[in-house]
Amino acid sequence: MTSAPYRFRPINMLGATTAQWLVFVAIGEGVMAAxxxxxxxxxxxxxxxxxxxxxxxxxxxxxxxxxxxxxLTTVVIAARWIYRANANTQANLRKLETPPSWAVGWFFIPFANLWKPYKAMAEMARANRRSGTNLPLGPWWAAWLISGIVGNISARLAFSSSDPSTLMTSSVLGVIASLAGIAAALLFRRIVTTVTEAQTAKLQAEVF
Structure with missing residues (x-):
């Protein structure tokens, strides 16, 4: 549990920007699949x-x-959103096990990044979930892992050999990774917009 003080700050613009760039990523993954x-x-x-x-x-x-x-541009923007959404949640006296810095940092720690980021995101997102709203946390994380792991294997095969058969396998895996990437981007976009709307509504309620 963290005891560091956090300030609740507007997140609507950052959320909208993150959502837009996730659309760009989905389109980019579609191009890569093609x-x-x-x-x-x-x-x-x-x-x-x-x-x-x-x-x-x-x-x-x-x-x-x-x-x-x-x-990479989208990663930077999304990381800023994750940090702010986590900090806003904790500023609202909903203490989370994972502080904002580690909610982002776990994505870059080998092996731990297979489950720790999901745990931090799920804890934060559920604390901001509106009644009756279902967040696709499990499907998003599954798609994210498939995209990352399969994409890594595809890249390694492509760089390790010039044999047509190996390159063919790499391309097939590339299609799978890109399709999973499209799903991950769009599912994460839904999580981003849902949490952003919830936090924006709370801020407006406190003002008025």
Whole structure:
């Protein structure tokens, strides 16, 4: 239990920004899924495609760098939202086991990041849940883990070998990871908007 004092601050703008960037991430994951499908097609037709086509296709790898930049930007914004939502909850005398700093920090600790972030998020989100509202915490975390773990395996396979068969497996796993990423982004967006609305309503009630 934490005894540090926290201030309740408006979260509506940060919540709206986070929700918007999560939509961007979902779109980006969709593009990555389509790219992986196209990779599968190319790898399946290496013998029939011209060298010029293959050279042009190799340039599409730049899409991956754009996706990484988009993802990292969203991570920073989402981390700010998680910190603020947790701090607001504790400022409302709803003491949580996980302080704001660790609600964010656990995402970056190996092995512990397999369950600790979910525990912190679930505790905070449920404390802000409105009556009758169901939050997709379990599905979100499952999709998040699948996206991260499968995506990591896909990347390792792609960088470890140039064998077409291995690259094909990497692309198939890439499709799975991207589809899970779309689900994770949209489910987390629902959690963000629900908690943001609850905290904004409470702030307005206290003002009036």
């Amino acid at each position: 790219w992986s499908v196209a990779d599968i097609f190319v790898l399946s037709n290496l013998d029939t495609l011209s060298q010029r086509t293959l050279d042009a296709w190799s340039l599409t790898g730049l899409i991956g760098f754009v996706h990484i930049a988009l993802y």
